[in-house]
Amino acid sequence: MAEPGGADRWVHSPHGSCTERRFRRSAGLPVTAGSPFGRWLDTDPEVARLLAEEFGRQTSTLQLIASENFTSPAVLAATGSVLTNKYAEGYPGSRYYGGNRIIDEVEDLARERARSLFGAAHANVQPHSGASANLAVYHALLEPGDTVLAMRLDHGGHLTHGSPASVTSRLWRFVSYGVTPPSGDPGQPGEVIDFDQVRDVAKSEQPKLIVAGSTAYPRVIEAEPFRQIADEVGALLMFDVAHPAGLIAGGVHPNPVPLADVVTFTTHKTLRGPRGGAILATAELARRIDSTVFPGFQGGPLEHVIAAKAVAFAEAARPEFRRYAAAVVANAQALARGLAEEGFRVVSGGTDNHLLLVDLRSFDPELTGKVAQEVLDRHGITCNRNTIPDDPRSPFVTSGLRLGTAAETTAGMGVDEMAVVASLIGRALRQRDDPGALAAVRAEVAELCAAFPPYPDLAGPG
Numbered sequence: 001m002a003e004p005g006g007a008d009r010w011v012h013s014p015h016g017s018c019t020e021r022r023f024r025r026s027a028g029l030p031v032t033a034g035s036p037f038g039r040w041l042d043t044d045p046e047v048a049r050l051l052a053e054e055f056g057r058q059t060s061t062l063q064l065i066a067s068e069n070f071t072s073p074a075v076l077a078a079t080g081s082v083l084t085n086k087y088a089e090g091y092p093g094s095r096y097y098g099g100n101r102i103i104d105e106v107e108d109l110a111r112e113r114a115r116s117l118f119g120a121a122h123a124n125v126q127p128h129s130g131a132s133a134n135l136a137v138y139h140a141l142l143e144p145g146d147t148v149l150a151m152r153l154d155h156g157g158h159l160t161h162g163s164p165a166s167v168t169s170r171l172w173r174f175v176s177y178g179v180t181p182p183s184g185d186p187g188q189p190g191e192v193i194d195f196d197q198v199r200d201v202a203k204s205e206q207p208k209l210i211v212a213g214s215t216a217y218p219r220v221i222e223a224e225p226f227r228q229i230a231d232e233v234g235a236l237l238m239f240d241v242a243h244p245a246g247l248i249a250g251g252v253h254p255n256p257v258p259l260a261d262v263v264t265f266t267t268h269k270t271l272r273g274p275r276g277g278a279i280l281a282t283a284e285l286a287r288r289i290d291s292t293v294f295p296g297f298q299g300g301p302l303e304h305v306i307a308a309k310a311v312a313f314a315e316a317a318r319p320e321f322r323r324y325a326a327a328v329v330a331n332a333q334a335l336a337r338g339l340a341e342e343g344f345r346v347v348s349g350g351t352d353n354h355l356l357l358v359d360l361r362s363f364d365p366e367l368t369g370k371v372a373q374e375v376l377d378r379h380g381i382t383c384n385r386n387t388i389p390d391d392p393r394s395p396f397v398t399s400g401l402r403l404g405t406a407a408e409t410t411a412g413m414g415v416d417e418m419a420v421v422a423s424l425i426g427r428a429l430r431q432r433d434d435p436g437a438l439a440a441v442r443a444e445v446a447e448l449c450a451a452f453p454p455y456p457d458l459a460g461p462g
């Protein structure tokens with residue numbers, strides 16, 4: 001059984017000893033607030049209770065949302081630190097307020113670690129989220145009304161890639177490319193980025209910026225063909241690696257930094273850091289990016305989160321993170337195989353990364369993504385409904401589910417557990433009208449989660 005994450009993956013947290021837990025139980029206090037500093041929340045029992053309940057939910061149910069992970073206790077500690085008290089508008093060496101000598105060191109450390117992890121000329125670690133990072137880049141590189149070529153939303157693009165619901169589509173003119181149709185041939189199943197279409201649309205629409213990257217694409221995205229097409233039409237290239245950032249850092253996916261003008265990412269998905277965003281850029285674009293993030297777009301940076309990003313960048317540079325990244329992919333492939341055996345069609349025939357999309361129609365034509373998500377959620381399996389390419393159902397209903405392995409791999413699960421998870425999903429959805437069968441699934445999920453606690457030092461049997 002693989003032990004890629006496992007209990008040895010993080011330095012031990014100083015809190016949560018058995019004695020303390022026993023005391024807290026006997027005093028009627030929550031055993032944990034899901035934070036190394038949970039004990040301080042005793043002053044606010046309502047919030048402490050909610051945090052303890054969420055800790056219980058995260059650790060007793062399967063976390064299969066592809067954009068989530070379990071951070072290390074060190075990342076939690078930095079996020080919950082006194083750095084939240086400091087105003088630091090500006091950048092290291094050039095702040096609006098005093099008292100930033102140490103904060104400058106924190107942000108410099110985070111920037112330097114990000115640059116070194118991805119081999120980038122410049123890093124901006126201030127974006128509060130992936131969406132903020134993308135908006136800042138568009139704002140830095142484009143004039144209102146300029147054309148951007150990005151992935152179709154119903155083929156895997158993100159809201160910030162020009163959704164009608166996003167401000168991006170009001171400020172800039174988005175045109176799109178998609179994936180090829182499914183071929184029915186297991187050797188070449190299709191549903192991969194259609195580069196002929198990328199080139200055709202780029203030539204006819206002459207975008208100023210091409211966006212590569214996706215929120216629900218299970219294959220490697222190579223930078224070369226995007227760079228070539230961008231050069232053919234004189235466009236800039238932005239790569240949004242919000243999802244695979246950790247797989248790139250862990251060396252199992254190609255790094256687009258040498259070929260892209262700008263790379264944006266989130267720090268909380270496969271990279272396993274705090275919730276946040278970051279931007280990598282060429283030296284030439286560095287000043288434009290920085291001045292757009294601040295003062296153009298944001299106010300004071302979240303230096304406690306920036307410290308946590310620094311922790312995560314250092315963790316991702318360690319050899320054990322390479323093993324983790326490889327295990328995430330092996331687990332996603334095992335989950336895809338197991339689900340195919342259960343009768344689900346796996347979009348594009350499998351996965352090269354941490355996520356997979358399943359088409360529920362082959363399993364049961366009546367079953368929607370919405371119903372499947374609800375049934376699984378009620379029985380301890382957390383994932384999200386997702387459109388599949390050319391989905392006949394609306395994005396609120398969908399014919400698909402998106403599943404990811406980043407979090408449970410951190411908890412220490414391996415390919416054997418993924419086979420069990422696939423069979424639990426198949427059983428729950430096949431027997432969704434049988435309360436007894438569903439109760440048995442819930443009990444087995446709880447047993448599995450108890451064997452792989454993501455935070456053994458924050459809680460446990462007292």
Ligand SMILES: Cc1ncc(COP(=O)(O)O)c(C=O)c1O
Pocket residue numbers: 067128129130131132134158160213214215240241242243266276277
């Ligand atoms: C490809 C992509 N870009 C950007 C984002 C936005 O990140 P955030 O939710 O941190 O704003 C996401 C989030 O899922 C994403 O998948």
